[in-house]
Amino acid sequence: MATIAKLCELGVLEDLDPGLDPAELPTRQLYGTVEFVAWLNDVLPELVVEDDPLSDDLSPMEQVGALFSEYLLGETFSTDRRFKKLNATPQHHIWELKTPDVRIFGWVPAKDCFICCYGDLKNAVVTFNKYGLYMARTKLVRDKMDLDEPKCVESREFKDVIST
Template identity: 45%
Template sequence: MATIATLERQRKLVPIEVHLDRGEKAWRVLYGTPDFIAWLDSDLVSLKTTIIGCEIEPIEQVDAVFHEYVSGLYMHPDDRFKKLSCRPDHFVWEFKTLDIRIFGWIPRKDHFICTFGDMKDRIELMRSYGTYIAKTVYIRTQMALQPTHIASAEYHNVLSNAH
C-alpha cells in the first residue's frame, strides 16, 4: 500500500509546480506521472491552438487551468473540470481547456494526479476517451495508492474552494 509521499520518493509521482501571484497561496495540489510530466515538457510546448481567432496557445491554456485549480478557484463543472462518464464508473476526471484535455484522478480531496494530456480535436477524432479512461485506471491500479480514489461524482466531495 503506497502513499503519495512514498510514490514521490520512488519518482512515480512528480509534484507540478504552479506559479502563483504575490499573496496567493496553494489551496490544492497537482501531481503528474513521469510520462505526463514528459508530455508537459516536450509535447505541450509545441502544440498550436486549433480554435480560429484564439490567441491563447495550449500551453497558456494549461497554465491557466492549473493556476485556477491550485489557487482554489471554483472549477466550473463540465466547463473546466469534469468527471468522465463510463460504465462501470471509474471516477476519472478531466481538466478542460479550449484545445486540451488532461486526464487523471482524485486520491483525496483537493489532490489531482494527472496521467495523460492530448488535444481535444484529436481525442474526438480518434474517439479515445474510453482509452484514456482505461489507461488512467490501469496506472491508478498499478500504483496501489491508498486510498486509491474518491468514489464520488460530486464536486464538493472532491474539491473545496478557497473563495
C-alpha cells in the first residue's frame, strides 16, 4: 500500500497546480490521475460550449482553472453547488467538482484533499445520463489504486471532507 505522496513519486497521481501566485498558499490538496491529467491537458482546452444562457463567460478551461484555485485556496464550498456528494446505491463515496459547464468526478481520500478522476462537459453528462458511468468508473479506479486504507472518507457530511 502507498501514500498519496508515494503515488505522485511513482507517476500514478499528479499534483494539480492551476498557477497560483507565489504569495498564495494552498490550504487544500488537489490531485489528478494520469488519465485525468491527459484530459485536462489535451481535451479540456479544445472544448467549447454552444451559446447557452446558463453558461459562463469563461471558457471551460478558464472555469476549471478558477475552480481549482478556489478549492486550493480554501474558499467555502460547503454551502454551494460547486462541490457535491453524488448519491448511489450502494454508497460509492464519489464527489463532483462543478463549474457552469464542466463536471469533474473524483473522491476525497482525506479531509481537504480531492483526487480528480474524470472530467466532461455538463451537457454531455446530463444529456447522455453519464453520472452512473462516471461514478462506477471512478470507484473502479480508486479500488484498483494501491492507496493506503481507508482509500476515501466514508461520510456524507461536508464538515468531514472539506474545511469551511
